Amino acid sequence: MAQLLVLTPAPDDPSYASQWPMVLERLKEALQPAGFQVAASPWTDYVTSVEGLESYDLILPLLVWGYYTDYEAWQAALDLWAAKGLPVANPTETLKWNSDKAYLKGLAEAGVPMAETLFVEQVTHNDLAEAFDRLGTDTVIVKPTISAGAWRTLRLQRCDDLNAALSDAPQGAAMIQAYLPSIETEGETSLLFFGGALSHVVNKRPGSEGEFRIQSQYGGRYQALPQAPKGALALAEQVLNQFDDDLLYARIDMTRTAEGDWVLMEAELVEPDFYLSADPAAGARFAAAVQARINRRS
Template identity: 40%
Template sequence: METQLKALAMKKVALLISDNLLPDGPETRDDRFEYVEEVGTLTPALAAEGIELVSIRWRDAAAKAAEFDAMLPLMVWDYFEGNEAAFLSEMAKAEQTTKLFNNFKVLKWNANKSYLDELEASGAPVIRTVTVDRVTEANVTKAFDKLGTDMLVIKPQVGGGAWRQVLYKKGDPFPSKDQLPPDAALIQDFLPSVQTEGEFSFLYFGGAFSHAVLKQAKPGDYRIQSLYGGTETPYTPTSDERESARSVLDSLDFTPLYARVDLLRGRDGRLRLIELEMLEPYLYLPHAKVGNDGLNKGAVMFAKALAKRLGR
């Protein structure tokens, strides 16, 4: 009887995934193993809080919303490939029926990286960035002058995983149209520290710090994603580094269920914000510590924060 009551009391939560994470599909991502690892780590931690995790396609979210107590768009790794409007529409419809974490307002705001301008205005330590409606040789030339650099990173305002991202050195042939962002873009100062030191990711669940990793590109590259040969290692940040990351979250007027703060070392030695991921960040849970109960401590923190929001 006790087991039956416990089963009835279980909350059911959907992990929304993109089609390119489905097994054996024609466009299955080479980094699908990250999805498998994350599900394997989150599932037992959530179960310990009375939450069942079920993976479904994000394109089915609205149709299946009534079956779930909440939905997590943590693995929608194609929303930026021309799918932004369809994705946001699907999330808006799903939120009319069930809870969405992070909520639709946050997802819509975070989907477009022009949010960096707002964060900088709020006092967050943002990397120097020029936002443009589209990339042209003229505005890239102006960006070189404005940022005082001879190397730029040009990336889509709506994008991820280095998709349609270009590293461009002053004087080189201008990149072709199919290499550049298709629409609005960010033009950022290229920081050499991404190759000499690496990029940092700080993970927060329910507003509390969980763990951090140092992500490093393979020799000769600057992209830190595993798709391009990048690697990650656990990292213990200094108090100053923790403060830099915390200042980003403190610039918000809300507390997200989950957030990943990605930073690079600036030319002044301070950490600078590259992105604040609150839509579909990989959580790097394999690099969080494991407790005496055998559960991943990062996953446990996530599960407890989610359970609190579900009223468990």
């Protein structure tokens, strides 16, 4: 029986304490019927030592939620796991690259369509004041490049008190994006890939009028779609074609512009929720991809 380890948040991190145990149970419900033995352990236990990790056939960092709050330790852990040759999926080099949203610059330069974005080393009053004109919008989104789950993400308008906004602005490297109002109406669409093949598609919408965050902790509503909307699969495949790494899983998040064109929001390759609650049948497809990966390593 193959042994799997799912890495979870630090035990003293309260950020997702009410959420990740449920996601872990859904993963177990998907993997155990396929004959896997599934254990779980905080990723923070393996920053300076890999004792106990060598016995696993595959290590899944699917619940390392909150790693961005201890980014230095996260990077150290990835370097250690890589040096020890541990069977981590996705590969450690992918996890390291995808942990900083600066990766989006490379995808944009490669021609992947996305919302107009400015990258800054530290958000300043001048950055915010100039962003509205440079991006051609009256509303922007500001988020840290090292973050997840809308952490420290702000929506600002041209008329806002920008000096006051700086007190809540991200500290350190950040991205300023043109706000896409379609998030409030059409939401965001995620295409989930297991072993390189499309598994399922989920639409995510804000839970209340005026809200722009689609995460479940902000009331987001998720619904499985019978198939990828027209044009969405082509964008997802364009994104995936940029990677040389052999990905066990990928979640490609996108939305539409006012003109109806699909644009990339994120390529989630570290710790994406698979939204198995919206499409429970997808769990079996993930289990099959895991088995195929282990068979290749044997």
